[in-house]
Amino acid sequence: MNARNLAIVVPIYNEAENLSALVLRLNRIAASIAGDHGLSVSYVFVDDGSRDGSFALLNHLDYDGRPVRLLQFSRNFGKEAALSAGIEAAPTADAIIMMDADLQHPPELVLDLVRIWQSEDVDSVYAYKEDRRASEGWLKSILTGGFYWIMNRGTRFDITENAGDFRLISRRFADALRQLPESERFMKGLYGWVGFRQRGIPMTPPPRLHGTSSFNALRLVALSFDAMTSFTTTPLRLMALAGLCIAALSGFYGLYIVIERLFFISSGIGISSVLALVAFFGGMQMIFLGLLGEYIGKTVLEAKRRPPYVLAEDRTLGAPASSETTPQEQETP
């Protein structure tokens, strides 16, 4: 393969404490990638509305002269938007690597991602959490399992379980992502949707260097729900199926009551069982309506065609505007 430039995209939300260590390690990795594979490395940092001075700090770090693009959002738009912005910002890169800023995605693994991409016929290489089941509680395991079950039902593509956003994508893979028009972007789903040959390598994420995760249980549930309603209509089918089962059961029950009345002595039903049933079906209907509402809400949001993010700053450091020319000068095919 004849690739020349690798862009490393990092979404950043209040990571000031981690940035110096991250850049230091990235610089080392970038140097050995240049040595081993002849790839020049550039960085894209997307500040997702941090309030701890991350962006100011990014302007002053030492990138060993590598081209750096610094984007700052006008507010916090979320990691998915930040990743999309990063991919947009590197249209000429032959491959893009996305990784977290908190060093939970060990920069040293970048070498493996690049090596596999260079030596095998794949368009995406991702790292997956090996011992997720062991490290997370049973409740989270069951919920995640259910989530992926629903997500992978009724779609022609698979969304890889346990794969995070630590991933290398080839240029045509990135091109495909850039073409997707939706403003609500669940990247893990989009990676699956895009297709191509993908390969996973195991990793054991170390704990966060500093700070705390932005994704608490509630936010994860919300994200899963958003992902589900934007990728699959299986929940709607399940709803219809549940309705069908309940209708059939009540039909049989009705028949049973009539037969009992006609041929046997009726035992009669108390008012409390009727009340319980009414409340049960009331609840079921509310759940179903709520779910339906979620899907309609998605349509309304997408119909507005709002951009996924708004930029406050867009800076290029290092080799200005030459990120495309320098690597070509170094090596002509």
Ligand code: UDP
């Ligand atoms: N992040 C972001 N926007 C957000 C939340 C997080 O860009 O609204 C970034 C964050 O700075 C980090 C990555 O996304 O680089 C992963 O976030 P975090 O470590 O909080 O999540 P976890 O490791 O728990 O998945």
Ligand code: MG
């Ligand atoms: Mg993290």
